[in-house]
Amino acid sequence: MARPRSAAADRAILDATRSALVELGWSRLTMADVAARAGVAKTTLYRRWPGKSEMVVDAVAVLFDELELPDRGSLQADIEGVVLSFAALVSRPEAKTSLMAVVAESTHRPALRDRVRSAIVDRQKHLVLQGRARAQARGELPPDKGDAEHTRRTVDLIFDVVAGTVVHRCLVSDEPVDETWARTFALLLMGGLAAVSG
């Protein structure tokens, strides 16, 4: 009715959140600090998000929009490519510090879990479907057998394996995800796919 919310403010806040994440990390990131960086009052933050976690989810979510699955000619190459770019994403300081924290927080907050899922996790799942379809078109994988439930379960499994392994490698083992590792992991996954799809 009266004054509309400033779209510029939204952008400024999310930018400020990301840069604060880079400089301070999740635990030392402060609502007051983000507000100050964005040249905005704390009230404005709380008018838009229920709290720190939700705001950070939205700030980090946009990073995942750049994930793509370019056609590299073979399933093995496609997997290697997505693993490398996913690992690069997860290793960025903004994401590194906040992803696990938000997931931890979401353990006992269903609303937050939903936001994480819709804003981050599900954004990646279509890549699995896309890669699968492409591999089927190439004849690298057998076509769907019409059992939708079985397909869903397999896709979820692949997703857990890829995302879980890469995140564990990056954040827990803290070892680099380079081409060599990606190739070996893709090889493993190819073998596994053959086993569960046969």
Add this chain to the structure above:
Amino acid sequence: MARPRSAAADRAILDATRSALVELGWSRLTMADVAARAGVAKTTLYRRWPGKSEMVVDAVAVLFDELELPDRGSLQADIEGVVLSFAALVSRPEAKTSLMAVVAESTHRPALRDRVRSAIVDRQKHLVLQGRARAQARGELPPDKGDAEHTRRTVDLIFDVVAGTVVHRCLVSDEPVDETWARTFALLLMGGLAAVSG
């Protein structure tokens, strides 16, 4: 020469920490509350651990000591077994609420990361080695080729895949790890192993 630290206090504190984790979860767990439950002064906590994260790591770490790899007759069955028991462990409320939080925090604190690794992660790696040796004895896997570096890389990969996938399934996807899922995942892993070992 002076008074030694009370071993009883250590035990009481770690017990209190676990029960507080179960009842309150990571974020509502308070140093003061743990101290009160343990019948101990807050100072005593800080004399032993630099902070909440380190204390919780030590409290949760002991849970992982009960992980075993009973011989179920085949590599496939062994994998299924360890996946199920590892998932059960990760799903326990003490672990569920704290593991991700601690890993998140460890992103910015090398000392904490080292503690997590030595107290939790590395403690489980011997299971991979044990399962591998057993499978080799059974003839399910080819014997070592004497390339220690290659072996280490493979073990690390297997570990990242198993731990990462199970954790992701339990804490991010929030789906149950039942026998069916374990069997499929083990199947996938068997195929993958064959691919990277051949």
Add this chain to the structure above:
Amino acid sequence: MARPRSAAADRAILDATRSALVELGWSRLTMADVAARAGVAKTTLYRRWPGKSEMVVDAVAVLFDELELPDRGSLQADIEGVVLSFAALVSRPEAKTSLMAVVAESTHRPALRDRVRSAIVDRQKHLVLQGRARAQARGELPPDKGDAEHTRRTVDLIFDVVAGTVVHRCLVSDEPVDETWARTFALLLMGGLAAVSG
């Protein structure tokens, strides 16, 4: 532009401080307790005062505003009156427990000393001037000789003698200040005044 500090909070805090002083005394008075009594957060206390001492000074200072010098017809009677009411003030539990403590603390904190002086000590000095003027009007004391410096020194001396003696009697010697003692002390002071004014 922003929200102004609550005047109600100020009043509530100082009231709470006085009642806590009466019930607990200086050393057992706690910032947290005062905050609770005032229905206010601890932060609000620290936003207004640097610490316990400063807050107590302000809380006790208002007690001294009620000191007056009613005209009793003669200098001797005026002195007796002010001595009695000053002693009564100093003996009140709020003042008794805190005055010395604050002065002790102010020994190595110039800012606190200034606050004590401006909030408590200097507020009473006008009583000496008033009594002196009245006595001069009555012809009991010779008129000013125009030497402002000499006058100031004399007033300060009288003040140190009256305040110091009464405080010492009440808080160190812990003997009652009754009419008999006040009469004798006033007599002494009259003789002294004659000696230094002659």
Add this chain to the structure above:
Amino acid sequence: MARPRSAAADRAILDATRSALVELGWSRLTMADVAARAGVAKTTLYRRWPGKSEMVVDAVAVLFDELELPDRGSLQADIEGVVLSFAALVSRPEAKTSLMAVVAESTHRPALRDRVRSAIVDRQKHLVLQGRARAQARGELPPDKGDAEHTRRTVDLIFDVVAGTVVHRCLVSDEPVDETWARTFALLLMGGLAAVSG
């Protein structure tokens, strides 16, 4: 029966207490710190004194042993002399920071009050009696009338006036006690004495 307490420790502790008072002041003086300075365990302190206040009283008390009343030939001169030396004593940093603090603390601790009185206050009262006797011998004051009660009251009054005024001047007004001020104050006191003794 067995080992006696170390006299060297006592001395070291009191010395350490005084030097800590000079450097840190009352409020920042710590039992642990005194123990460390004295090369002694905290236990040793508490074996000898009930607490910080009592220990400090004993440490400061010895300073008052050096107070004397040399015969300067006249009551006026004797008063000036004792005022100057008492003021010098009270202004020493060890005494300055601790005297008021201890008195404040003694407000609600009778045992401490007694210790202060016997260790510090009463040590000075004999000076009043001595000066009075000397003045009577010189004929400057009338001899005792045999009314012991009246004498006691007068001595107490003189004591409160002298001690109270000097302490107030030094610690509250924070003005120097020099020869000029001492002469004026002694003059006032002489006049007062004449008035109450007549």
Add this chain to the structure above:
DNA sequence: GCCTAATCGAGACGGTACGTCGGGTCTTGCG
């Protein structure tokens, strides 16, 4: 010249209060 018991150093311990910090809400005027 041993025995034995109190004393000593060191420092861990249970408490209590401190002063600070961050989260999230509420109030005030400006635009």
Add this chain to the structure above:
DNA sequence: CGCAAGACCCGACGTACCGTCTCGATTAGGC
């Protein structure tokens, strides 16, 4: 009305001292 500013309540933080308590290692006496 939306907003920047910032006061407010709440609750946890990590620190500092207090005075007590265990330790094992000295020391004197008394025998």
